[in-house]
Every structure is written in structure tokens, then in C-alpha cells.
Amino acid sequence: MERTLLAPVEKTETEKIIYSRRAVRRYKNKPVDRQVVEEVLEAGRMAPSAMNRQPWQFYVLTNKETIKAFSKEIAGVAMKGALRSGVSGIAQMLKAASGLLHLSRGVDLHAIKDPVFYGAPVVIFLTARRDNEWASLDIGMCAQNIMLAAKSLGLDTCPVGFGKFVEKTKIFPRLHVPASEEVKLAIILGYGDESPEVHERTRDNLLFID
Ligand SMILES: Cc1cc2nc3c(=O)[nH]c(=O)nc-3n(C[C@H](O)[C@H](O)[C@H](O)COP(=O)(O)O)c2cc1C
Numbered sequence: 065m066e067r068t069l070l071a072p073v074e075k076t077e078t079e080k081i082i083y084s085r086r087a088v089r090r091y092k093n094k095p096v097d098r099q100v101v102e103e104v105l106e107a108g109r110m111a112p113s114a115m116n117r118q119p120w121q122f123y124v125l126t127n128k129e130t131i132k133a134f135s136k137e138i139a140g141v142a143m144k145g146a147l148r149s150g151v152s153g154i155a156q157m158l159k160a161a162s163g164l165l166h167l168s169r170g171v172d173l174h175a176i177k178d179p180v181f182y183g184a185p186v187v188i189f190l191t192a193r194r195d196n197e198w199a200s201l202d203i204g205m206c207a208q209n210i211m212l213a214a215k216s217l218g219l220d221t222c223p224v225g226f227g228k229f230v231e232k233t234k235i236f237p238r239l240h241v242p243a244s245e246e247v248k249l250a251i252i253l254g255y256g257d258e259s260p261e262v263h264e265r266t267r268d269n270l271l272f273i274d
Pocket residue numbers: 085086087088089163166167222223224225226227249260263
């Protein structure tokens with residue numbers, strides 16, 4: 065199908081999913097079927113990867129109490145990092161550690177209760193081998209596949225970079241991540257309970273070269 069930007073055309077189903085995905089930070093108290101989790105992870109596995117190494121490993125939390133415990137530990141570690149980073153970095157780090165950096169509209173009680181995973185029913189840690197120089201790019205692509213597949217199935221997500229701090233928590237061994245792997249990102253998954261506004265995208269970043 066040939067298209068030009070001048071002709072207003074209906075978005076494809078794929079585009080509709082891409083455009084409707086948001087970072088969602090408030091979730092219904094509704095569990096996600098394991099089969100659905102497996103389905104979105106399968107979409108993650110379909111991502112391209114450098115030299116087809118498929119470096120991703122998934123560590124999934126679905127138990128409320130366990131998620132709460134990890135969230136608390138990660139928030140604690142982030143706070144300590146803030147204190148160590150000195151006065152200039154403190155405000156920024158504390159804001160981030162409390163989740164407030166990422167809130168689109170003011171203080172949210174859900175976020176204060178769980179500033180890392182926002183009460184989501186599923187947390188997925190994505191890891192990859194430390195000795196793979198392309199792993200971060202591959203994980204990014206895998207993560208986007210997961211988030212778009214989730215959206216197409218009626219679920220919402222938020223990538224949580226803060227998940228990386230899990231490596232510094234005392235409960236990290238509960239994930240059974242081997243030392244050869246690094247936690248690259250966490251993704252939270254669940255049935256969203258908010259409809260965040262679209263963040264305006266900057267468009268001064270395009271140059272066609274003759
Ligand atoms: C690598 C990465 C790390 C992120 N880490 C966090 C995080 O720790 N906490 C959070 O609330 N949002 C986090 N986000 C979500 C971004 O804040 C969000 O994607 C951005 O504001 C754009 O909003 P949108 O996804 O709704 O378009 C992260 C996003 C990315 C891509």
C-alpha cells in the first residue's frame with residue numbers, strides 16, 4: 065500500500081497500538097493469567113537481536129507480597145544512592161526514588177505506596193549476559209515488543225529503569241539471576257486504571273539527505 069503523509073489515511077491496526085501505548089502507573093486490582101504473560105513474552109522473543117543471539121532472560125514476579133517486598137527494597141537502595149550522590153544530586157534522586165519524577169500529573173497515592181512498581185500485578189525483569197555488547201539494544205527491542213503485544217491484548221505496561229537497582233538489594237538472590245547476567249530493565253504489566261495524556265513528541269530530529 066503506497067501512502068503519502070499528505071493524504072489523511074486511517075491508521076493501520078499496528079499503528080493504532082503503537083500510538084495508544086502509554087507508560088501506565090496505576091493498575092486495577094486484577095491478576096493477569098499466566099498464559100497471557102507467556103503470550104506477551106513470546107512476542108518479546110520475536111524481537112530482532114544482533115547476530116540472532118536472543119540474549120534476553122525473563123524473571124517474572126506475580127505474587128503481590130513479593131512485588132511489594134522488591135519495590136520497598138529497590139526504593140530503599142535508590143534513596144541510599146541519592147544520599148551518596150551529594151547535595152546537588154539529592155533533590156533529583158529523591159524525586160526519582162519516590163516515583164515522582166515520572167508522574168505526569170502531580171502526587172498520586174498509588175505511586176507513593178509503591179513508587180517503583182505502582183501496584184502492578186506483574187513485574188518482569190529483563191536480563192542479558194554482561195559480555196554481550198549489543199544486549200542493551202536487543203533488550204530495548206524485546207521490551208517494546210512485549211509492551212505493544214500487551215497493549216494489543218488489552219493490557220498496559222510501563223518500562224521501569226529503576227528495576228536495575230534490584231541488583232543492589234539484599235533480596236536480589238531470590239530472583240536467581242546468575243552473576244554472568246545483568247538486569248537491564250523491568251517492565252510492569254497489568255490492567256491499567258488510568259489513561260495518561262500523550263506526551264508531545266519533538267519533531268525537529270529528522271533530516272533527509274540527498
Ligand atoms: C529505559 C526506560 C526507563 C524508564 N524508567 C522508568 C521508571 O523507572 N519509572 C517510571 O515511572 N517510568 C519509567 N519510564 C517511562 C518513561 O517515563 C515514559 O516512557 C516517558 O515519559 C514517555 O511516556 P509514554 O511512554 O507514555 O509515551 C522509563 C522508560 C524507558 C524507555
